[in-house]
Amino acid sequence: MPNPTETMTAVRCAIYTRKSTESPTGQEMTSLAGQRAVCAAYIKCQAHKGWVELSQHYDDEGFSGGNLERPALHRLLTDAREGRIDAIVFYKIDRLTRSLADFVRLMDAFQHFDISFVSVTQSFDTSDSMGRMVLNILLTFAQFEREMMGDRIRDKKNTMRRSGLYIGGLAPIGYLSKKGRLEIIPKEAELVRAAFDRFDDYPSVSSLLRALDDEGKGKLVSSFRFKTKRRNGLWYGGSAQKMFRNPIYAGYQYVDGELIKADHEAYISLERWQHFQAVLATRTKKSGKVDPSIHLLAGLIFDETDRILAPRIRGTKRWPQRYYESVSRQLRKGQRVDRVRIRGEEIEQVVSGALVAFLRDCEKLRTAVCRAYADPHLAYEMQRNGPLAAERILAAKGIDLRKKFEGLVSRVEVAKSEVRIWISLRVLDAYLRWNGIGLFHSMPEISRSEHNLHLLRTDAILGPHRVKLKLPFEHHPGEHLNKRLVDLLRKAANADVDFLADPTRDLDRHAANYKLTASKFSRLLRLNYLAPDIKSAILDGRQPPDLTERKLLYSPLPADWHQQRAILGFPTPKPDRTYQSVR
Template identity: 45%
Template structure:
């Protein structure tokens, strides 16, 4: 007798159901679109139980999130569970529930392939486990993106028509108005503030002084609460806020659409005569916009600080007194400023660079040192003197464009340090310059097979007056024995927060954190600083701490409870 073997059970496939709805309208209902999507997907998974499919109980629902971005909370949780190996397949009602962007979909596919994850669409019947399914999916995603872009164009056209009809559709209302039923209504209390700003703009020589006066009077920007409950605005008015207010035609009854003005359906709160007077004052006080010219900033793209940060070209000054400078300030205001800011006057550093380079070409001994790095032993001093003299003579007669070409040719970079200016020269380019005498040589000619050697020219530049001599206003490195006020204040605030928590144990940590204007996570990190070793606390107060210890490093370090490990992590073990 032969016994028939039982068929092997299929491998289990753990299916995560993902649902999404673009708007949050209707999410408060007992049964909404997300529930309908999930019910259909769950039924599809159940129909494939014979293949080993099993629905996971975790819900991944994104209500009120656009398909044009991957920044969605439920989607992030889904990716985290995929990386932890808890999911084998992602099931959704339709491909546009996952994403409407072809670029985002390609990134999703690439990231999910290494985990062996399959995408399954219930209504479009495809599976990405084979090449045909992936091709069909790409076609569907392309049309989904096309539909999204068409929808975006229709919305833009609709908003443009509404503006031409005099309706305000630009989000939150400006100071002086409230938005009721989609229309602007005058807020008399705020309108008086706006009228006062327009009437007093001529009483102050600069907007900055007007800003200081408004700040002393407690005038603040328009405040409103977002859908998520977050308060936006309500901050002291800065110069930018005042400039935007003064040039806004909304206050005289117009809606701006591109470069055109259209008569609005709201009531104006400023007389046209007063508004015109304010615009005339703005025009008189405005600074002339300087056309961009690379040769005007000779070291643009070539100058760096000693921390490896490029220095950006910027302008400053008031009235007709304008000056240029190179600035290390990061353009992203959210970036942590752990390093000292470096700002140098552009005209002065350019003058010092030019003078130092001219002196270099007059010093045959220094030029020979640079040539020896290329193993040029056969070049005699007399020959170098003639070549360098030719270059120096031409340099003295060159225009700014020609000088810029020379800098691009021979400089690796120009570095600004605390008490030093460093000119780093490419030795192979220097040899080519001496041999040809040309400041602007074709790149193909310049890129010869020469050893990548560099020569350093160092200039002491720790001078006094920023307007008369070369000045590097860089904050000096912290010395031992000089307390860092920011570190001391941070430590004091940590103990203050701890005492506050101990006095309010019945309240949740999130509510206590709001009192200190911090999130719960950072508030917890702040309290954790009170567990620093006593000798470390004393060292911070006395100023005997490592140079690289900053408030950012202290609060965001994964601080251990063991005191010796704290000393090692924060660098106190190096102090002896």
């Protein structure tokens, strides 16, 4: 008779440990080795269940539990995604995370990968609702402890600042920080005093600093301030640009928005510093008026922290790029969120595509319309107008599309994993009744309360998680026309006409006319032999999301249409489908 332990499936257990630099010294089990020893002993006690400790170490030393930016945790998640782990064991739940929001994301990820996680000192089972409730309670207290610790640290720093000490990072130019007190650096003092004395002689701070650098005074700046290579060999920028706005040089510093006298020697008087602020205020450029016919979602788009995403134009004059972006600011005391930046064309296409898909979807439109009409027959009549209303959005451009957004859309919210669009049901009613003549205007008397709104969700991913974030949207078939692919097909059709009209069929000469190599020109000609349904899908904007110009040109395309569809990711068409010509 076989031994049950021999046929038992092994449970691969990964041990995760973390030690924050904020952890009080002497606290029980704060060392990584101590945490690992306890977790390893626990796994040995579960050997009868088939538990086996993995040899890999996942140790994060010196990382806070307030976020997920930890290298060992990233490796742990990567191995979990690749199926190398069956269970995760840690000493205490706050070793994994102290943030309730991060815990929810981790729990969802572990459940998706079918991975259980165990706290050695806090017994719970994540497979039932009671265990998850206990976890949430434990994590709520862990997050409360972290916030209390942060409050105590901030209060201590503010108390030290109010007593005149300098609490911060690198001291401003002209000062050196020693045990919380600022001392003047004689070498840099010459540069700082020259900048303050000649402030009124130059139209801008940049021109003043550039003149000082031309005179060689920039060499007076101490080398320890440049942790990286100087940009273009210049010293000014960063803290130098902020020199004239910093009250430190007047012997003051900000504490909770209030100017407090500091305990160090000042370069200028407070009156002189206030004069600088008045002059700089007059030099500040006023932002131009937003053109709603260009920025179609201006005033309607926010991020998930309720910050408005303002329209901006970046890039060069020849190649400008439109963005919607937020400012990087503190939402509340001690908490900062990253800047969100999204391409204007992409988010506007996503919103219009979501509206069109909603109006074409009979079931979703019926559900929304029934909330506005008690009479089912009247709701059915309004639902029948959905496809025509969708075509009007597809055909709208510029100020016409802006008016439709302004009327239908109450709010667009960009989250980390989706875009949320709130539609006014009363305005939707008016839009479905509209005859399409003239510009569509919303009615100001319509209430925008929550019970009059319908929420649309569309998948999108914010990434990467850095200061400036972009939004690589997942394209929805049928709503996103790729102009580059269309132009490529048109170019291929023109090249085919020119090549066949030439009796010599000189490939090199025709390639030179199109400024291409002979190899690339021949690949361009191959596009004329694509399956008709592939061409039609590209012209209609129904191509797969990962289809690019490079993939279309350089994929090994056979003559067989079925193989072309399989290689490029197109579905097999229905037999009765008609096709659109490329030319």
